[in-house]
Amino acid sequence: MSLSFVLAGGGTAGHVNPLLSTALALRERGGAVRAVGTSEGLEADLVPEAGVELSTIVRVPFPRRPDMDMLRFPVRYRRAVAQATEILGKAGADAVIGFGGYASTPVYRAAKALGVPVVVHEQNAKPGLANRYGARFAEAVALTFDSTPLAARAGVTQTVGLPLRPAIADLARTRARGADAPRLRAAERFGLDPGLPTLLVTGGSLGALHLNDVLTSGLPAIRRAGVQILHLTGRGKDGAVRAALREAGGYGRYRVVDYLLRGMEEAYAAADLVLCRSGAGTVAELCALGLPGFFVPLPIGNGEQERNAADVVAAGGAALVRDRDFDLTAFERDVLPLVGDAARLEAMAAASRGLGHVDAAERLADLAVRIGGEKG
Known part of the structure; x- marks a missing residue:
């Protein structure tokens, strides 16, 4: 029965x-x-x-x-x-x-x-x-x-x-086997080079204006570093980022998407490092996928976002900067060098995966x- x-x-x-x-x-x-x-x-x-x-x-x-x-x-x-x-x-x-x-x-x-x-x-x-x-x-x-x-x-x-979500769980199992197919498909979808390290920036469906503002102010530094970016700006918030790109003379390794109603797993598949808020769902997904995170917790509520990230940060699977401290200086000092540091990202990925379910x-x-x- x-x-x-x-x-x-x-x-x-x-x-x-x-x-x-x-x-x-x-x-x-x-x-x-x-x-x-x-x-x-x-x-x-x-x-x-x-x-x-x-x-x-x-x-x-x-x-x-x-x-x-x-x-x-x-x-x-x-x-x-x-x-x-x-x-x-x-x-x-x-x-x-x-x-x-x-x-x-x-x-x-x-x-x-x-x-x-x-x-x-x-x-x-x-x-x-x-x-x-x-x-x-x-x-x-x-x-x-x-x-x-x-x-x-x-x-x-x-x-x-x-x-x-089943699609995220399936990707996690595929990544654990070391398969390259999801990354190749994601790169084709978003127009990325699968051979380059990629920073995924996301603030969820509503986006994170503060993250968007820091990224657009950091365009000259991003270009100098040669970093590849996939930026999910949030629904309806892509206009300002696209305008900033045009004003900066464009950058061929910067891809802008406002929101993925479906297919967030493909954005994850393309990423080597994720710059994001630290809602419980995001933290759990990154750990399951073995993806290093750079967390900027949402500075409202009762502080739960910073606490959500505490275990994986303590284990070495992610870094964290509070919202009030995340500015262009922090981005250039802490985030951009990390995108190209393959050895550190590999160690962070292993630590993150160790906490995943x-x-x-x-x-x-x-x-x-x-x-x-x-x-x-």
Whole structure:
């Protein structure tokens, strides 16, 4: 008899993609899967597109200051828990897997009331409120990073890594075999020389204006160094970079792309070093791929991006400069020489790969199957 799993989470692609990768792994094990999210998050589009059934509950952010939202919170939260309870009942859930975010807390609460076992997956090095709550009674807590200060109060805790998009996991396995084909295909797609060391610059789908500004101010130095660049500027942010290139007289080894809706694995395949932010997904992907990173953490939030990178930086697989310290001087001093330092990049790649988890989706699915099966 197949087991039934309800996966809760969403909001950003960084939360939805691990959920979907885990759903696929569960299906491969014969499990029935359903996702729970909100209608406002990216899961509203991404989950149905992936062929996974989505049930939505009201979005109930925890109020952080005394205002009208705090007065409305108890009623809205009870409504969300009631909706989650109905979803779990109809699904006949054998286990819940929560990935954090607004949808997870009501689902955790409903699961506890119904006696449905909970598996918490925490992707960040600094856990969020929802997963800290779920860990109090979870049968298992699965971590992306060894250093994350979260543990199941009475259950098991283990590091499984971050469930990767299948295309990224496939590339990681191919790179581990030493195959050159992905790099050659990527070079052809982006118009790069596969024989030259390549710096990939990316700020994710929205881009990172600060990184873009430093790169454009560094065009003379890039030209002098002869470094090959693949710059993913962020959706709609390529115009300023292209204009700066024209004003600088052009540079044939500099390729500009605004955003890759699909095919990020090809950008990774072309790269020898990645200059980027340090969201949990990016850090996990680079480690799985054995790619050296030069991280400039996003300087907002609660400092989770710097913490996400801490393990791989300590291991020697990446370098890090805080956003306020990343300027043209840092770029010329620290980044450009590194692109051409094959020996150091090779050592960094080995250290990064040593922390990678290519099979995180499978490991998380196996954990959930064991927990759900014990219930039955």
